[in-house]
Structures are given as structure tokens and as C-alpha cells.
Amino acid sequence: MATFVDRVKITAKAGNGGNGCVSFHREKFVQNGGPDGGDGGNGGNVILYADPNMHTLLDFRFHTKYAAENGGDGSANRCHGKRGQDLVIKVPVGTVFLREDGTVAADMNEAGQSKVLLKGGIGGYGNQHFATPTRQAPNFAKPGIKTEIHTFRLELKTIADVGLVGFPNVGKSTILATLTAAKPKIANYHFTTLTPNLGIVKWRESDFVLADIPGLVEGASEGIGLGHDFLRHVERTRLLLHVVDAAGSEGRDPVNDFDIILGELEAYGEPADRPQLVVLNKCDLMYDEDEKKELVHRFELLGYEAFIVSAATRQGFDKLLDRVIQLLPELPPPRVFLEEEIEAAPVKDMSFTVTQEKGGVFVVDGPGIQHLIDSVNFGDEESMNWFHRQLRDRGIIDELRKKGAKEGSPVLLGDMEFDFIE
Numbered sequence: 001m002a003t004f005v006d007r008v009k010i011t012a013k014a015g016n017g018g019n020g021c022v023s024f025h026r027e028k029f030v031q032n033g034g035p036d037g038g039d040g041g042n043g044g045n046v047i048l049y050a051d052p053n054m055h056t057l058l059d060f061r062f063h064t065k066y067a068a069e070n071g072g073d074g075s076a077n078r079c080h081g082k083r084g085q086d087l088v089i090k091v092p093v094g095t096v097f098l099r100e101d102g103t104v105a106a107d108m109n110e111a112g113q114s115k116v117l118l119k120g121g122i123g124g125y126g127n128q129h130f131a132t133p134t135r136q137a138p139n140f141a142k143p144g145i146k147t148e149i150h151t152f153r154l155e156l157k158t159i160a161d162v163g164l165v166g167f168p169n170v171g172k173s174t175i176l177a178t179l180t181a182a183k184p185k186i187a188n189y190h191f192t193t194l195t196p197n198l199g200i201v202k203w204r205e206s207d208f209v210l211a212d213i214p215g216l217v218e219g220a221s222e223g224i225g226l227g228h229d230f231l232r233h234v235e236r237t238r239l240l241l242h243v244v245d246a247a248g249s250e251g252r253d254p255v256n257d258f259d260i261i262l263g264e265l266e267a268y269g270e271p272a273d274r275p276q277l278v279v280l281n282k283c284d285l286m287y288d289e290d291e292k293k294e295l296v297h298r299f300e301l302l303g304y305e306a307f308i309v310s311a312a313t314r315q316g317f318d319k320l321l322d323r324v325i326q327l328l329p330e331l332p333p334p335r336v337f338l339e340e341e342i343e344a345a346p347v348k349d350m351s352f353t354v355t356q357e358k359g360g361v362f363v364v365d366g367p368g369i370q371h372l373i374d375s376v377n378f379g380d381e382e383s384m385n386w387f388h389r390q391l392r393d394r395g396i397i398d399e400l401r402k403k404g405a406k407e408g409s410p411v412l413l414g415d416m417e418f419d420f421i422e
């Protein structure tokens with residue numbers, strides 16, 4: 001049996017920012033050239049693309065790790081590091097990216113749309129930025145921002161206006177083939193259809209997207225048959241065409257079949273009042289007109305409109321389609337999942353320690369230190385002033401002095417080393 005994959009787990013990582021460079025300009029006859037270390041390039045982004053030609057997540061089963069290119073490091077002569085290349089991940093339309101905590105990172109619900117899933121790390125400044133009138137030879141540069149590996153669960157939730165649901169072999173694919181240009185596989189056995197097929201129905205002045213959803217069986221909501229895999233595709237259709245084998249050609253009662261599928265939809269979490277029309281298929285196999293009318297009546301008693309059709313002889317669809325295009329404008333649009341941005345939690349703990357290491361380096365450590373360094377734009381004077389104020393207000397300067405730091409002492413703050421200046 002061919003495998004249809006509509007749920008996978010992958011990891012993705014945007015590119016790291018390249019490191020800034022420490023370098024000094026050297027020229028013959030020029031002593032003490034200025035700092036000329038270039039900036040690191042930004043890391044590449046991870047970008048998603050909703051590809052209308054893809055229909056399964058199968059590829060992701062074999063390829064589960066995705067990483068965009070890192071930014072290049074800066075180099076001497078103010079050479080900027082190369083920008084890391086973006087990585088584009090193509091997915092079928094309707095793919096939802098969920099984070100490990102269940103929040104939605106992206107819902108790729110429109111054909112051709114692109115979204116940034118993960119942003120690349122910003123490149124670090126080279127020491128060319130750090131020349132100030134009082135500090136002509138800064139020997140520090142900023143490292144690029146390192147990115148993390150994220151895990152995502154991908155779920156394909158097909159988007160269509162109308163979904164054909166029902167037991168296997170009742171003729172759903174045959175109906176899709178009758179009404180649209182789609183050419184689904186049709187055969188006289190259960191679970192012929194393993195992936196949802198889509199087609200466009202053009203009727204009178206309207207058109208709508210029709211999805212043929214693989215057959216459901218009793219216990220599908222608990223994972224029996226192909227289980228949840230298929231129920232997931234019912235979620236984003238606006239109207240259901242619930243197909244039953246009216247002729248009972250496999251010996252089952254159509255109303256009983258209908259009840260079983262309703263139960264599965266409800267167990268899966270579909271609202272009980274889900275708009276649906278009953279399609280009584282295979283009526284070419286019923287010779288008694290009264291029997292057909294009686295069946296329509298049984299469904300009406302349950303509160304459903306029922307339509308007698310035959311996909312084999314293409315009869316009875318006019319009335320059904322007229323009703324569908326009349327209903328659709330009144331129904332809400334397909335469900336879209338709200339995307340949540342996750343922002344890094346602000347660091348509240350301002351505590352820090354200063355220790356002197358063997359080489360005489362003063363190491364400042366604490367939960368908020370790296371965050372402080374990352375927040376500074378070293379090329380901008382105002383930002384630098386803010387940074388100095390932070391060092392003073394947080395008591396870091398005082399503590400360094402207390403521990404014995406003197407003008408010119410090496411200080412390691414987060415992952416950045418520089419000389420202590422008062």
C-alpha cells in the first residue's frame with residue numbers, strides 16, 4: 001500500500017550570524033593604522049513556501065533536518081562577511097507548522113505564499129566600528145548571534161470548500177471524477193484513495209474546490225483504519241457531502257453507515273451541527289422508486305437534506321450542485337490557524353559576579369550579561385552610551401574596581417573581551 005504521509009517531525013535552524021573581525025590597517029610607512037575589521041554577514045533565514053504541486057509530506061520522512069547557511073565572518077580591510085543563503089522549505093498547501101509546545105508557528109494555507117519561519121542571526125560588528133577619538137585601537141569585535149535548532153511538527157490539513165466523506169468504496173472518488181477534471185483512482189475495494197484529491201467544480205456562474213477524502217471506518221477517531229490521518233482533512237472544509245451507498249451493495253444499511261461516520265466526526269471533535277448534505281449514491285442499482293423516496297425521508301427525519309444520485313450514470317447532480325452553491329456563500333470561510341510569535345523571554349535576573357582568572361582577565365558573569373551585550377549596537381554612539389550607563393547602573397563598573405581592575409585591564413563580558421576604561 002502506498003504511504004500517504006501527512007504528519008511529520010522535522011528540525012530547522014536558521015544560519016548563525018558571522019563574527020565581526022578584529023584587524024588593524026597595515027601599510028608601509030604608516031604606523032598604527034586604524035581598526036579595519038569588517039562585520040560578520042547575517043545568517044540565512046528559513047523560509048516556507050506553499051507549493052500547489054505538492055500533496056503529501058512524504059519527502060519530510062526521509063529528510064528531517066533543515067538548516068540555512070551561516071553568515072561568513074568579517075575580515076580585514078573592512079570586508080563584510082558573506083550573507084548566509086536562505087533555505088526554502090516547500091510544503092503542500094494547508095500545511096500547519098506546530099512548535100513542541102503546540103503553538104502554531106505557521107499555517108501555509110494559500111497557494112504560492114511564503115513566510116519566514118526562522119530568522120537568521122545578525123552578524124557581529126567588526127572592530128572598524130569601535131574606533132572612538134579616545135580609543136583608537138579597539139581590540140574587540142562582536143561575535144555573530146548564534147541561532148538554535150527548533151523542532152516542528154508538520155500537519156497537512158487540506159483546504160477545500162466542500163469535502164466528500166463516507167465509508168470506503170461508496171463512490172467518493174467517482175463523484176469527484178464526475179464533477180471535476182481530477183482523475184482519482186477508482187476501484188472496487190476499500191481504501192483505494194490514500195491521499196485527499198482536489199478538483200474544481202464549475203457550476204452555473206460559480207466554482208468551488210471539492211476534496212475527495214479517503215474512506216472513514218468505525219473507530220477512525222481512535223486510530224482504526226487510517227484513523228486520524230484522514231479526519232484531519234475534514235477539519236478545513238466548509239461543507240461536507242456525506243456519501244452513502246444507498247443501494248447497500250455491501251450489505252450495510254445506509255442510515256446506520258451515516259450514524260457511524262457522524263459518531264467518528266464528533267469523537268474527533270467536529271461540531272455536531274457541521275453543515276452537511278447527504279448524497280445517496282449508487283441509485284442506479286435501486287429499481288424501486290418508493291425505496292429511494294423512503295430513504296430520503298429517513299434522512300429528512302434525522303434533519304438532513306438528502307439527494308439521490310448515481311456517479312456511474314451521472315444522474316441527479318444538478319439539484320445537489322444547485323443546493324451547494326446556494327449554501328456556500330452563507331458558510332464561514334475555511335478555518336485558519338492563528339500564528340503565534342514567540343519572543344525570547346526578557347531576562348529579569350540582573351545579578352552578576354566578577355572573578356579574576358589566571359591571565360589577569362576579569363570575568364563578568366550572570367544570567368543577563370549576554371543579553372546585555374547582544375542588545376548593544378556598537379556602531380551607534382547612543383547605543384554605546386546606553387551600554388556604559390547599564391554597566392554603571394548595574395554596579396558592574398564599581399564591582400570591577402573593587403576587585404582590582406585598573407585602566408587597561410582585560411575584561412571578559414559575556415563572549416566579548418575588552419579593556420577596562422574608567
Ligand SMILES: Nc1nc2c(ncn2[C@@H]2O[C@H](COP(=O)(O)OP(=O)(O)OP(=O)(O)O)[C@@H](O)[C@H]2O)c(=O)[nH]1
Binds near residue numbers: 189284
Ligand atoms: N453501480 C455504481 N457503482 C458505483 C457508483 N459510484 C461508484 N461506483 C463503483 O464503486 C466502486 C468504488 O468507487 P470509488 O469511487 O473508488 O469509491 P471511494 O468511496 O472513493 O472508495 P475509497 O477510496 O476506497 O474510500 C468502484 O468500483 C466504482 O466504479 C455508482 O453510482 N453506481
Ligand SMILES: [Mg+2]
Binds near residue numbers: 186
Ligand atoms: Mg476513493
